[in-house]
Amino acid sequence: MRILLVEDDAVLGMAVRDQIVADGHSVDWAQRIADAGDAVRVAAYDLVLLDLMLPDGRGLDFLKARRVAGDVTPVIILTARDQISDRIAGLNAGADDYLVKPFDLFELSARIRAVGRRYGGNPNPLVRIGDLDIDLAARTLRRAGKPVRLTAREWALFEAFVQRPNVLLSKAQIEEHLYSFSDEIESNTIEVYVGRLRKKLGPDVIETVRGLGYRLGVPVGAS
Amino acid sequence: MRILLVEDDAVLGMAVRDQIVADGHSVDWAQRIADAGDAVRVAAYDLVLLDLMLPDGRGLDFLKARRVAGDVTPVIILTARDQISDRIAGLNAGADDYLVKPFDLFELSARIRAVGRRYGGNPNPLVRIGDLDIDLAARTLRRAGKPVRLTAREWALFEAFVQRPNVLLSKAQIEEHLYSFSDEIESNTIEVYVGRLRKKLGPDVIETVRGLGYRLGVPVGAS
DNA sequence: AGGCACCGTTCAGGTTGCTGTCAGATGGAC
DNA sequence: GTCCATCTGACAGCAACCTGAACGGTGCCT
Numbered sequence: 001m002r003i004l005l006v007e008d009d010a011v012l013g014m015a016v017r018d019q020i021v022a023d024g025h026s027v028d029w030a031q032r033i034a035d036a037g038d039a040v041r042v043a044a045y046d047l048v049l050l051d052l053m054l055p056d057g058r059g060l061d062f063l064k065a066r067r068v069a070g071d072v073t074p075v076i077i078l079t080a081r082d083q084i085s086d087r088i089a090g091l092n093a094g095a096d097d098y099l100v101k102p103f104d105l106f107e108l109s110a111r112i113r114a115v116g117r118r119y120g121g122n123p124n125p126l127v128r129i130g131d132l133d134i135d136l137a138a139r140t141l142r143r144a145g146k147p148v149r150l151t152a153r154e155w156a157l158f159e160a161f162v163q164r165p166n167v168l169l170s171k172a173q174i175e176e177h178l179y180s181f182s183d184e185i186e187s188n189t190i191e192v193y194v195g196r197l198r199k200k201l202g203p204d205v206i207e208t209v210r211g212l213g214y215r216l217g218v219p220v221g222a223s
Numbered sequence: 224m225r226i227l228l229v230e231d232d233a234v235l236g237m238a239v240r241d242q243i244v245a246d247g248h249s250v251d252w253a254q255r256i257a258d259a260g261d262a263v264r265v266a267a268y269d270l271v272l273l274d275l276m277l278p279d280g281r282g283l284d285f286l287k288a289r290r291v292a293g294d295v296t297p298v299i300i301l302t303a304r305d306q307i308s309d310r311i312a313g314l315n316a317g318a319d320d321y322l323v324k325p326f327d328l329f330e331l332s333a334r335i336r337a338v339g340r341r342y343g344g345n346p347n348p349l350v351r352i353g354d355l356d357i358d359l360a361a362r363t364l365r366r367a368g369k370p371v372r373l374t375a376r377e378w379a380l381f382e383a384f385v386q387r388p389n390v391l392l393s394k395a396q397i398e399e400h401l402y403s404f405s406d407e408i409e410s411n412t413i414e415v416y417v418g419r420l421r422k423k424l425g426p427d428v429i430e431t432v433r434g435l436g437y438r439l440g441v442p443v444g445a446s
Numbered sequence: 447a448g449g450c451a452c453c454g455t456t457c458a459g460g461t462t463g464c465t466g467t468c469a470g471a472t473g474g475a476c
Numbered sequence: 477g478t479c480c481a482t483c484t485g486a487c488a489g490c491a492a493c494c495t496g497a498a499c500g501g502t503g504c505c506t
Binding site: 104106167171 | 374
Binding site: 374375376377408409410411412415416433434 | 466467468475
């Protein structure tokens with residue numbers, strides 16, 4: 001894979017660059033948004049690793065601009081833990097995953113592999129589940145041919161299920177996936193959102209395993 | 224599975240304990256090595272999650288002592304990121320795997336599942352018994368092609384049998400695997416649950432050996 | 447600036463089903 | 477036949493979950 005690293009911290013940048021190379025990928029390293037913008041105009045990347053705090057602007061604005069421009073390259077954002085809601089904001093802006101600084105290089109490699117698996121071997125990340133047609137890259141969804149709109153939070157939850165088909169997800173795991181440490185929820189928010197997905201996608205899409213959590217269900221009659 | 228968690232950090236301990244329970248296992252939580260030592264003398268665990276830095280000593284020394292004493296219970300060590308040497312030392316001391324703090328709950332669940340399968344004698348999560356198709360990773364079960372739903376407790380019991388095929392399990396052993404110290408049962412609960420499994424899976428799936436216990440049976444006519 | 451639509455979250459009350467106990471029935475061993 | 481290990485149906489308690497509604501914040505439009 002060809003990876004664009006956008007990170008102004010020289011020490012971290014070198015470590016990440018070296019790990020990417022050690023993993024057998026190629027990497028271009030931009031320390032400013034302007035350089036990143038130049039890079040994506042002249043090269044096709046398989047993945048962008050994007051810091052959120054850069055000397056010439058916010059990584060999120062860069063990402064949003066790329067998405068508006070139709071660029072669907074997978075993006076992993078690099079975010080500090082104490083930046084409230086940056087992770088969700090990043091995901092809302094179109095990021096595919098995130099790494100929380102400080103992260104270790106094993107985790108970096110694992111995330112690159114995971115994102116690569118998701119998109120690298122499958123240039124057209126379309127998923128079909130029952131009567132749902134899902135485009136994970138474009139974040140679009142159709143049910144029986146009709147477009148369904150999910151809010152950012154609904155999409156994040158839905159994606160958690162689709163990324164782990166057949167796996168039972170506890171509510172704590174779902175919460176961990178959807179919220180940062182500083183964003184803890186106090187109520188039955190997960191249940192409410194599961195209910196919302198059911199309302200939009202059908203009552204059997206998500207199966208409750210009482211006392212344990214939820215799992216993507218297969219609607220009756222599906223192959 | 225019955226799991227012993229040895230962790231002094233209360234916040235992490237609670238999160239891990241709750242996830243273990245959400246995964247359908249039973250758990251005893253010790254915050255000191257001395258308590259862990261007491262626990263392993265009284266109960267048989269399927270897995271130990273072992274922090275390395277404890278208020279009354281090093282987890283590694285506890286592990287070494289257990290191994291010298293002949294205890295082969297699988298152990299996952301919990302180690303901080305900046306103690307890479309501890310990971311290697313842990314593996315050398317006889318640990319089976321490790322988790323690097325901070326770790327997410329998905330990874331915890333996956334590790335527990337992987338270690339549990341490996342030492343259940345069969346690393347393959349897909350098991351076929353008679354007309355039952357079992358996916359131990361996804362917690363799904365089909366009987367003659369039809370999905371069967373088991374409650375958390377039913378699954379835990381069923382899993383105990385599947386992980387020890389052909390082994391006669393006494394009721395006390397079953398109870399020990401299914402319930403932690405704080406969850407002791409008073410009645411004929413094991414019998415009731417065996418009956419529930421039989422109702423869902425067929426009368427011959429579990430064989431009674433009167434006065435001794437139960438064993439996974441092979442349904443008549445199975446290959 | 448004000449109004450409105452939308453979104454995320456909480457709240458509160460209703461619904462559901464899981465769990466374990468109990469008591470009587472059944473069946474095996476002697 | 478007796479004894480007792482095991483099975484089975486029923487049930488109560490409780491907490492996990494669902495659902496409708498309200499509230500506050502945000503962004504957009506006039």
